[in-house]
Amino acid sequence: MGDENHTDPLLDEAADWLLRLQEAPRDARTAEEFETWLARSPEHARAWASIGRSWRLIGEVAPTHEAAWKQRTRSRRRLSRSGHSVSGGWRRIAGIAVATACVAFLALSAPSFMLRLQADHLTGTAESRVITLADGSTVTLGADSAIAATVSSHERSVTLLAGEAFFEVRRDVARPFTVKAGEVTVAVLGTAFDVQLTTSTATVQLEHGSVDVGYSREGTSGNAHLAPGEMMRVDRQTGEMSRNPIAKDDIAAWRNGYLFVSDATIGFVAEQLQRYHPAWISVPDRDLAARRVTGLYDLRDPDRALRALVEPYGGRVRAVSPYLRILSRL
Structure with a gap:
């Protein structure tokens, strides 16, 4: 996108x-x-x-x-x-x-x-799966997502290769649990949290427990600690971290068929809805794609979600074919 x-x-x-x-x-x-x-x-x-x-x-x-x-x-x-x-x-x-x-x-x-x-587990469009790891921790894998996992006597690590996943981690002081999402690493002992990876950002939402979020790329690094009810969005290019509060019901809302976004661009939201829509979604209008929105969108009806996304800004959803949707203001 x-x-x-x-x-x-x-x-x-x-x-x-x-x-x-x-x-x-x-x-x-x-x-x-x-x-x-x-x-x-x-x-x-x-x-x-x-x-x-x-x-x-x-x-x-x-x-x-x-x-x-x-x-x-x-x-x-x-x-x-x-x-x-x-x-x-x-x-x-x-x-x-x-x-x-x-x-x-x-x-x-x-x-x-x-x-x-590369993946040990993956899902398709609009599909989700619950995966139980060898240590008893569970991963709910969102639509069009993929992970690679390593669980041994001395290590617990998961790499989010694409998409989004909600983690419920069993506490084990001797084996911290880490999630790698692009340039971002999340380290925990035992907690529940969501990690989302897009082309431009990595986002962590914390339900309970505590997590440390780290960034490292080409000599640039940063670290932050999250408390329950907080989310952190990390720019994958610059490492800039943005912390915001989030209601517990909005954390990983996709598990209940909804997408919650806060101060996100229409282009970003379209990228998320792409994982739930069988058609390719294109936003060639840069100004429209850059508009910022906050809202809750129904993933069970992605075309309706697209209309709700762009119509307040004079946009339209054009179904060029069953396999292509174009969002524009013309």
Whole structure:
């Protein structure tokens, strides 16, 4: 959900044409203008082929003019100046989002495979699991999450590889329990707490007991102690720590089907809702993505949660396909 505006311009245009052809599959003028665009250069043809292949991979039906994916330009034609612009407004945002979703799908395939190799336990979209470790501690693994665990006679450690998990740790003074989440380490003896890992932050919420939160990256380090009813958000890039109070019922609220956020950006919330939604969620509008919200969102109906997230700011949720949602203000 990070910077989603830097895609290949030709991929943007190809995605725009895909949407236009889907909207008007029998329009002769649209088809003629598309053929003119496609014939401009081999790069245009390759961009169209790439979007087409990726669109099929994310599960959408074959778009109109599928046969053109395999064509290579045989001749160059002059570009008609009377055609519709392939940039600006909603169509521009949709084009960026479709291109981003297709590229992201391919880019995420390899990391997902590597995650499966590293993980001892993992979950899928909208799935949760309760795992009992060898020492009797339990881990409730949230949706689209993964952990690797080591429990021996002298060590108890868990690495949160992705997503979120709630830990209920059995007290053992001789074997402190540690959780590693990116650059952040949580050390406890016996307690209950939640750890969430995103691309930009690691967040710890403490239900009872006590935990020490540490950060270390490239010579930068920091430590803090949390008391029950507190949460700590750590910037993974800078190590900046932000402490806030949190109601007990809001700690790991996802276990009861809700997502609680406090002073978080819409982009951050969309990243969390992504773990509960089968479609790819794109927020190409940077200003909208940067808006800050506090609220409780229903994870059992992620589309409703998305609407509740953006509509107060003039945003809309556009279902481009069963596999793509675009959040925008246009």
